[in-house]
Structure formats: C-alpha cells, structure tokens
Amino acid sequence: MITALADYWRLMRAGVTLARHDVILPAEYAKRLPLPAKAFGSLLRSMSGKTEGRPGERLADALESLGPAYIKLGQFLATRPDVFGVETTTDLSRLKDKLPPFPDEKARQQLEEEFGKEEAAKLFPDVGTAIAAASLAQVHRMETSDGMRAVKILRPGVDHAIMRELRAMKRAARTIETVDPNSRRMEPVAFVETVATSMEKELDLRLEAGGASEFAEIAAKTGTFAVPKVDWDRSGKTVLTTDWVNGTPLTDTEGLAKLDFDRPEMANNVTQGFLQAAIQHGVFHADMHEGNMILGDDGKLYLIDFGIVGRIGLTERRFLAEILDGFIRRDYKRVAEVHFEAGYVPADRSVGDFAQALRSVGEPIHGKPAEEVSMGRLLLQLLDFTHTFGMHLRPELVLLQKTMVQVEGVARSLDPNHNIWDAAKPVVQNWIRSEFGPAGMAKHSGQAIRSLAQRALQLPEVMDRVDAILAAQEQQAKNHQGMRLPGYIKRPVSSLAILSVTIIGSVLIGLGLFDAFFS
Numbered sequence: 001m002i003t004a005l006a007d008y009w010r011l012m013r014a015g016v017t018l019a020r021h022d023v024i025l026p027a028e029y030a031k032r033l034p035l036p037a038k039a040f041g042s043l044l045r046s047m048s049g050k051t052e053g054r055p056g057e058r059l060a061d062a063l064e065s066l067g068p069a070y071i072k073l074g075q076f077l078a079t080r081p082d083v084f085g086v087e088t089t090t091d092l093s094r095l096k097d098k099l100p101p102f103p104d105e106k107a108r109q110q111l112e113e114e115f116g117k118e119e120a121a122k123l124f125p126d127v128g129t130a131i132a133a134a135s136l137a138q139v140h141r142m143e144t145s146d147g148m149r150a151v152k153i154l155r156p157g158v159d160h161a162i163m164r165e166l167r168a169m170k171r172a173a174r175t176i177e178t179v180d181p182n183s184r185r186m187e188p189v190a191f192v193e194t195v196a197t198s199m200e201k202e203l204d205l206r207l208e209a210g211g212a213s214e215f216a217e218i219a220a221k222t223g224t225f226a227v228p229k230v231d232w233d234r235s236g237k238t239v240l241t242t243d244w245v246n247g248t249p250l251t252d253t254e255g256l257a258k259l260d261f262d263r264p265e266m267a268n269n270v271t272q273g274f275l276q277a278a279i280q281h282g283v284f285h286a287d288m289h290e291g292n293m294i295l296g297d298d299g300k301l302y303l304i305d306f307g308i309v310g311r312i313g314l315t316e317r318r319f320l321a322e323i324l325d326g327f328i329r330r331d332y333k334r335v336a337e338v339h340f341e342a343g344y345v346p347a348d349r350s351v352g353d354f355a356q357a358l359r360s361v362g363e364p365i366h367g368k369p370a371e372e373v374s375m376g377r378l379l380l381q382l383l384d385f386t387h388t389f390g391m392h393l394r395p396e397l398v399l400l401q402k403t404m405v406q407v408e409g410v411a412r413s414l415d416p417n418h419n420i421w422d423a424a425k426p427v428v429q430n431w432i433r434s435e436f437g438p439a440g441m442a443k444h445s446g447q448a449i450r451s452l453a454q455r456a457l458q459l460p461e462v463m464d465r466v467d468a469i470l471a472a473q474e475q476q477a478k479n480h481q482g483m484r485l486p487g488y489i490k491r492p493v494s495s496l497a498i499l500s501v502t503i504i505g506s507v508l509i510g511l512g513l514f515d516a517f518f519s
Contacts, residue, residue: 007168014066014168021062023055056091064095068135068158069165069199071095076195078402101130101138107153114236123234127151136162136202136307141244148244149231152205159203166196198286198399202307205240211285211306212242218281219303224273226300245304246297250290250410261295267415269301271423274407278310278400279317279431286310286399288406290413310399315342318435320400324428328421332358346390357385 018024053061063074078092107127111120130138136158140151173188201207209230216227234241248255270288278284285292286308294302312320319342326335336355339345345354385391411418 003167004171006164007171010165010168011172014070017066018059018062021058023059023062054087054091056088059088060092060095067161067165069162069169071135072199073169073195076191076402099133099135101133102155104129106156107138107140110153110156110238114239124151137205149234149241150228150244151234152240154203154205154238162199162203166192166199170196194399198308201309204237205235206237208306209235209240211309214283214309215277215285215303215306218277218283222273222276224269224276224301225303226296227303242304245294245302247294247302250293250295250413256295259295261299263415264418266295266301267411267418268423270411270414271407271418271420272427274403275424275427278312279321279427282312282314282317284310284400284403286403288403288410290410293410308399310403312400316400319344321428321432324424325432327362328425328428330362332362344391349389354385354389357388
C-alpha cells in the first residue's frame with residue numbers, strides 16, 4: 001500500500017511538471033479535442049509556466065527537468081512517431097543528458113566503496129577533476145604508467161533513484177492497459193519494460209565493460225570503428241576504466257571543421273559499421289549519437305559508452321536485411337511478405353494491401369537526390385501504417401529503430417550528401433547472399449543435420465526413461481485398479497528401440513553424405 005502511494009505520488013509530481021509545460025492537452029491540439037478536454041486544457045494552461053515552443057520541445061524540457069529516468073523515457077518515446085507524430089518525436093530526439101558533475105570527494109568515495117580504500121589508492125592514485133558529466137555517471141582523466149585512462153564513475157545513489165522512478169512508470173503502464181483496452185496494441189507495459197531493462201543494464205558498468213570488449217572484437221573484423229581497450233583491473237560495478245582517446249568528439253563541429261579528413265568515407269563507415277554489427281553479428285551499439293563518437297588523432301573513428309547494447313536474433317536480422325533490400329530493389333511485395341512471415345502483421349490482413357501501402361512509402365523517395373532520401377523518414381512512415389494494419393509494438397525492434405534514425409543523423413552531419421541506401425546496399429546484399437544463397441543454405445542445413453544427429457544419439461536414454469515410466473504406470477494400474485494394459489504399451493522398448501536406431505542411422509548416413517558433398 002505504501003509503495004503504491006509512493007508510486008502515485010511520483011506520477012503526480014511528473015503530471016504537474018508536464019502540465020506546467022503544457023504538454024498534457026496542448027493548445028495546438030485543441031481543435032481535435034472534445035469540449036470537456038478543451039476546458040480542462042485551458043485550466044491547465046492557466047496554471048502552466050512554460051507555453052513557448054512546439055509541444056515536442058516543451059515535452060523534452062519537461063522530461064529533462066524530471067531527471068535521468070524520464071530523459072531515457074523521452075529518448076525511447078522518440079522512436080514512436082506512430083503515437084506522437086513525426087514533429088514531436090523529432091523534437092524529443094534532441095534530448096540531452098548533461099548535468100553538472102558531482103564533487104571530486106564523492107568520486108573518491110565511490111572508488112573506495114568499489115575497490116576498498118587501500119586498493120583504490122593503489123589503482124587510482126591521481127584521478128583528475130571530472131571533464132564530462134551526464135545524468136548517470138561522469139568521466140575523469142587519469143595518468144598511469146601504461147598511459148592515459150578514462151575513468152567513468154557512477155553517480156552515488158543514482159541506481160536507487162532510477163529504480164523508484166521506473167517502478168512508478170511500470171505501475172502507470174499497467175494502469176493504462178487496464179483502463180484503456182485500445183492502448184494494448186501499443187504495448188505500454190512491454191515498452192516500459194524495454195526502457196527499464198535498458199536502464200538497469202546502464203547502472204552496472206561491468207556490463208558496459210563487457211559490451212566494449214565485445215565490440216572491440218567486432219570492430220577488429222569490420223575495420224569501420226575502433227573501441228578503446230578496457231582496463232579490467234580498474235573496472236567494477238560502479239567504475240569503468242578504459243584507454244583514453246585523443247581526438248575530437250563529433251559534437252565539436254567547429255573542431256571538426258578545422259580537420260582534414262574524408263567526410264564521405266567516414267559517413268559510410270558510420271552507416272556500414274552499424275549495419276555490419278547488427279546484421280552480420282546480431283549486436284549493435286544502441287546509442288550511436290555524436291556524443292559517443294570521437295575522431296581520433298590517429299584518423300580512426302572511435303565508439304565509446306556501451307551502456308546500451310542491442311541484440312537481435314537471426315529472424316530479426318533477416319527481417320531488417322530483407323526490408324532494406326526490398327526497398328533498394330523496389331520489391332514491395334517481398335517487403336510485405338517478410339512482415340507477414342515474421343508475424344509483424346496479423347495473418348488476417350491482406351499482403352497485397354500492405355504491399356500497396358509500402359509502395360506509397362517507397363516510391364516517393366526513388367530518383368531523388370541523396371540529401372532528400374531518408375531512411376529515418378521511411379521508417380517513420382512505415383510506423384504510420386501500424387494502426388491501419390493492426391500491427392503491435394515489437395519491443396525487440398524499438399532499440400534498433402531508434403539507433404537507425406541516430407545513425408542516419410550522424411552520417412548526414414558528416415556528409416550532407418550521404419546516400420544511406422548506397423552505403424547499406426553492399427552490406428545488406430552480401431549478407432543475404434551469404435546466409436540465403438547456396439553456401440548459406442548449405443551451412444544452415446549442415447548445422448540442422450548435426451543438431452538432429454546429436455539429439456538422435458540421446459534417444460536410447462530417453463527411451464529407457466520412457467520405458468521406466470510406463471512400467472511404473474503399469475504396476476500402479478495393476479496394484480490399484482486390477483487393469484490389464486495392452487501388450488504394445490506393456491512392452492514398448494523393442495519398437496521404440498528400432499525406431500531410435502532407424503533415426504540415428506538415417507541421420508548419420510545423411511550427415512556423412514552431406515560432409516562428403518560439401519567438404
């Protein structure tokens with residue numbers, strides 16, 4: 001009871017803040033509202049203090065003032081133009097996450113709590129003043145015998161504060177689904193769970209260290225990005241230490257303007273690096289804005305801050321690749337079929353009607369100059385059809401969609417003429433050929449046959465267990481009911497054993513032929 005009251009109190013506080021910024025029933029939407037809503041909106045505006053700017057801009061300001069949990073919520077809301085409209089989500093995408101740093105003595109205290117006083121003094125003898133601070137953590141620079149290090153320290157107490165706010169958001173989402181059945185198509189509970197899961201991972205810097213290490217391996221294979229090396233001895237739950245990157249952040253537009261580098265090539269690296277990681281490896285940096293990229297003095301483009309790492313399975317990777325490939329080739333029917341095959345559109349809808357809707361999205365962009373062709377805009381328009389075709393929110397795609405819009409924005413900031421379709425084409429089509437061409441089908445078939453063979457080899461043991469269970473049931477039936485079971489149930493071992501041997505033999509023969517043919 002006390003917890004529920006605390007949650008509703010926090011939600012009321014958030015509601016008051018939103019009302020003060022005139023984003024609950026804004027004047028811009030008054031013509032669409034019924035009379036009672038208009039009157040209530042007027043009452044709220046009479047008490048509000050900030051009514052300048054577009055609704056999306058005011059919403060961004062309100063969420064930023066509510067703290068880190070709401071900032072992250074706003075960043076996720078920016079992925080839902082089907083709910084809030086393109087203009088509002090564009091405004092939300094500009095949410096910043098910068099705050100004044102906490103005192104150096106608190107940073108030292110956090111280090112001591114993580115490593116112990118003596119070990120902290122040994123590992124971090126001279127941590128400088130914070131050079132950058134966000135809502136969750138701040139970064140210090142430190143000189144070591146092995147070179148310069150970047151030390152990221154979590155804000156003291158931020159985990160408890162965020163957990164309280166997330167708990168209130170979850171309660172609000174459950175209430176919305178209960179009160180308004182029509183909201184369930186938008187999956188508010190699943191959406192908030194996605195936000196919460198992402199934020200909970202950001203509160204454990206060991207997970208970020210693991211993500212950075214994993215991406216360093218991927219970057220070594222693709223060659224499009226570089227990742228600073230993790231200093232594992234100086235990293236823990238609340239502290240992450242990596243190599244320091246000497247360079248210019250992509251947020252420093254004036255500094256970049258003074259540098260001589262190939263902007264089109266770097267824009268291609270941003271787009272292709274993201275797609276290579278997502279499509280080929282099923283993992284991607286899920287917060288790829290300019291603040292998390294540094295053009296190193298060595299000419300490499302560095303990715304930092306792996307607090308949010310997105311993962312997609314083979315089905316989702318195929319979905320992404322085939323959609324992009326379909327729009328590149330203008331094969332709208334195939335794009336529609338992929339949506340149905342993946343279960344993103346209900347089976348009772350028409351493939352032809354959905355293909356027609358996709359054509360209305362894709363055709364206007366073909367033949368236009370690169371600066372007028374936007375993958376982000378296409379993704380936003382696709383979402384406009386979610387209501388028409390009864391599509392539900394897919395939580396596993398929220399991070400992916402958000403990141404793709406970010407990636408395009410970064411690439412275009414580097415090169416206004418960047419053609420994201422031309423950059424995506426070789427990555428997408430090479431992966432489709434490798435996975436679904438003859439070589440890919442052979443690989444997947446081999447994996448399937450080997451998996452079947454391994455399972456088949458376990459059949460004798462499984463049959464023994466089944467035989468023991470049936471024997472026990474037969475004995476129990478005799479003892480309690482005096483019933484006589486049919487002979488084929490009393491003695492199943494011989495027939496099942498023959499079946500087992502037949503399956504194993506067939507699989508092993510098939511596997512041998514497969515290896516002989518493709519080796």
